[in-house]
Amino acid sequence: MDNPFGFKHMVALLVLVLCIVFFSSLLIGSTRLDIRNILVPGSVDSIIFLSIRLPRTVAAILAGIAFSLSGLLVQSASGNDLASPNIIGMNSGAGFAVLVFLAFFPHLFGLLPLVAFIGGIAAVSLVFLISSLVGRYDSSGSLILAGIAVNALFNAFISALSSLNPDVLSSYSAFSIGGFSSVQSSQLYVPGAVIIITASACFFMAEQMNILKLGDEIASSMGYCPRYIRIVLVALSALLASSAVTFSGLLGFVGLVTPHLASLLSGGESRKTMVMTIISGPLLVLLADLLSRTIIMPSELPAGVFMAIIGVPFFIFLLIRRARRW
Template identity: 30%
Template sequence: MKAREVQARLRAVPLAVALVLLAATLLAGLLVGAADLPVAGVLKALADRIPFVRVDSGLSAVEENVLFQLRVPRVLMAALVGGMLAVAGAGYQGVFRNPLADPYLLGAAAGAGVGATLVIVLVPGDPGYVVPVAAFAGAIFGVVMAYALGSTAGPGNGMATLVLAGVAVSSFLAAVQTFIQQLRAQELQRIFSWILGGVGSADWRQLALVAPYALVSTVVLLAHGRLLDVLSVGDEEATALGLSASRVRLTVLVAASLATACAVAVSGLIGFVGIVVPHAVRRLAGGSYRIVLPLSLLGGAAFLELADLVARTVIAPGELPLGVVTAFVGGPFFVAVLRASRRRVGT
């Protein structure tokens, strides 16, 4: 009993640190911007939105609109997208037993790109909320295609066949997207703006659109932390314990793909979050998925919040695409992870 209590406390410490870090980044996201908002006023305005609490924030009507119509949705969207990508990446890495696996492995990114590109090209004017819906549907379609193609090779071929199917589907859908772009070259700027990713256009309707799917996928992934730990010791051992490895993998893949589709639908293609955050979590808190999954969720939210702060301040009053910022961090990190993996294989 004492050992269990010690383990619970050890898990509670990094979770508490991650929560504090996330709270700090969320507050920074609310305060940083073109309009200067007082810290006390922001905190009081947030407290005033708590049921049965009444606090005079001292903010003007314009300042309250800036806070609740622009910054709060953007901050929440960055946290949601970062958390979804990171926890999905951790789930994929648990299924494939590979720290280099990421949420876009099975064609979600390519499918979302095709869906968004089709809407931008074919729907006249501003498609508005049609783009996120099309990107969501395209992401799900890409993953379904990859899984269907991988399944045709038979159950005995394992995860390697599924990965190859994902590569094939991604390549095909990328070619389709390129073909569509060439047909309507005048829309390239809008297409590339979506592809490079960002949460600058986030609003409450977009949050309401993806929140239910994000909640379901998160609950499913977190509930499978212990089962992924069992899978990590091998399929034979898992079967001996009465666990269906194929069912667990399929459930985790579906939930992780749903989380990825939610993220790309409202933010575009933001890379490296699903690799950087779970790998950093393993280095700091160990390899158990009971702690890796929730810490990846919190760490991914904080990481993308910081990236968004950089994106909107480094060239102010302009704004960098969010995918560019994460690539600057994730590219070198990916190389470091790859080199470390090769050294382990060599030994």
């Protein structure tokens, strides 16, 4: 393992940092909250805490878990370390479906995660289909290029919809880059439950993810069916990412950056990598959100801006490292 602390120590350290960032996220913002006042029912601090800070912080944690785990699953399924829900079109597919649904059926708010899932899975199916027509699904070139094409298509649809029907999306740019500034607790119940249940289910797939690393020939000889494992992983990945899209928008790069970071810290075994992903994903998103609302206080930027600032150089680093390796 690359890190000198060992897995358990690294987990403990990251959990500690996550706790610190979690409490900072609850207390720091354009209005500094006093813990004693928060506990007084009906006080301004209490209202800000319960209606703004707590939903926002919980949303950032849920989105961090969902996008980063989704990235890990899709990288494992495709055998491609450049894949992520954002890059292969999952987020924009889910985002487009959400906007269409909000435009035509705004009263059926509770069905949003299902609609987002259908959009996400449709987009990723299209990407895998195009990719398999022009090359293998684990060929980085064809998967990424197909993802870029599908992403562009759905982003164009999103732009068209937001231009034609401005009421649907009061802040299109904030949605497209992702953030938590207008998250309400009512938006989190259903997607939050879906994310927690799906994330728990992912641990049952760790053994299969380990087997996929061996290549399809050895996996088959061990009695597994790699094709079915991939389908399940992509479905779980779409469920996670699309649930998060419903409240966070198209938050990018966390799904790309976190699995690599987690793999580096865990040594690569899938169950350990999942644990690291579930801790470091929320940590990165919370940090991005905290930066987004403190760096130019009292104004704020969408959290997606800071995720991109962290994610883009990392993505370029991966491309360079991959090019050098081959």
